[in-house]
Amino acid sequence: MMGDVYAVYLRELIRLWRQKVRLVTTIVMPLLWLGVIGNAFNNAFKMPFEGDFLSFLTPGILVMTMVFTSTISGITTVFDREFGFLKEMLVAPIKRESILIGKMLGGVTQAILQGAIIIVLAIIMGVNFKGIESIPGMVLTMFLVSVAFVSFGLAVASKMTSMEGFQMVMNFLIQPMIFLSGAFYPTKMLPSWLKIGVKLNPLTYGVDAMRYFAVGINEFNVVIDLTVMIVLSIAFILLGGYLFRKS
Amino acid sequence: MKAIEIEGLIKEFDGIRAVDGISLEIEYGEIFSLLGPNGAGKTTTISILATLLKPTKGKVKVNGYDVVTQAGKVRHSIGIVFQDPSLDDRLTARENLDIHGRLYHMKKDERRKRIEEVLEMVELQERADSLVKTFSGGMRRRLEIARGLMHKPRILFLDEPTLGLDPQTRRHIWNYIEKLRNEGVTVLLTTHYMEEADKLADRVAIIDKGKIVALGSPSELKDSIGGDVIKIRCSDANKMAAILSSNGFNAMIVDNEIIIKAKKAEKEIPRVFALAKDIEIKSIMYKEPSLEDVFIHYTGKAYREEAGDEMEAIKRRWRMRR
């Protein structure tokens, strides 16, 4: 079982390594967010919290990047189906779960690597992280966010038959979730009817947890944050697993 | 126990019957060919045997295991080369084989040794560490075959292994398949090349529209439609034809050539010479009926193996790769 998962994972790692340039190009967008938006608004208005806007924004951008990367990497199983490699795995004497877990770990690895690059760049830009003690909490949050959204991507991929479907999911689900998560602004600033959306959005709690661990700013109790993320991860793993097995 | 047992297999896709009541048994060590035109149901049958599709109806056993209830054990017993490309082209040839070995629980040393063996077999050692992306279609095909053999399966499915390959490469692959016979591997091969089935297979099932229309060894099949065609040129065709006719042959003269049919031409030709006496025989030749003649005989229609079909199939493969 472990060997099977590793075989699937190893392939993902090799592919990731071959595409290492992409790892760099996909951090351009978060970098622009931090470098331009972050600095532009840094002293623009009085924030309803201690500290500067850049430090507030960084955890949000981190979560946003991981959500994108994870979802996309989950969806790449479609390519396996299109290009036949999935068949190679499906006729092998291994469990379907091993394929699923191996692919999931591949996506999680990619997302966490990307997160790490952003953290390093943020430190260079002068973001005030809490310190060494923030690392375990941030890694845990990154792990939960990426597990949840890789699984979500897998679920989507199992149902999806075309690339248009991919655009639909990104525009109608992922983008609104990110915009309503408080990644870019304190949710206190929103009108109350939008706050309902924020509260219902599970990603809000992921952003909140990340912000708590990274720079010590939070709106909710971090235990609640993590509970929501764990429940979300498990729900998406089950959904992804179920749809993947069925397809 | 048989290597493969299929009983009353039916597979429907949205009401369309791709496989329509196939029954057959394949012995261990046999090279068996499913021969039929595009859309006959060959790939569908193989996919069911390889547990990728579930039968709509019927009982199917591979290596003694039921493909529905014991799919895991079936997968342990088989190797497969798919009709459509299924390599990871961002990996090197060696990496593709290594991952395959891992998926089949081969130990490290065993993997390393076997990778060299199969790469040598398909003559890709020099390109072992190139990305598959940079391979030509024929090289990819050879690598797929190498991968199918990597874990030494007892039963091997080859779905159109030589589709779109040049004659030389095709001959190479035929040689590998011959080698497998010596190693006692059971091979189920699909093809729409008559020549391929004829040359390699111990037994052939001709299928059309999801049904088996004829089953037997290539020579049995060809014998079953009435034997060879013999053509004779000689100094006096009329006289010769008369002699042959009075000796029990059914002789016809076409374009100054005498044509007779015989069950076994090799046996009849010496008799023809003996009967000729003072008539000078300038040339004598005979043609065995081909599997193509068999196909025409049993389906009542010409075999749809035109160049266009093949080009279409190759194009389709390329599109899939993009």
Ligand SMILES: Nc1ncnc2c1ncn2[C@@H]1O[C@H](COP(=O)(O)OP(=O)(O)OP(=O)(O)O)[C@@H](O)[C@H]1O
């Ligand atoms: N997934 C599918 N959904 C619907 N119909 C299918 C599916 N797969 C195959 N078919 C249909 O089943 C029939 C048999 O297809 P199959 O691929 O088994 O043919 P084949 O003998 O392998 O042909 P070829 O020589 O072109 O590979 C065809 O009519 C095909 O359209």
Ligand SMILES: [Mg+2]
């Ligand atoms: Mg086919």
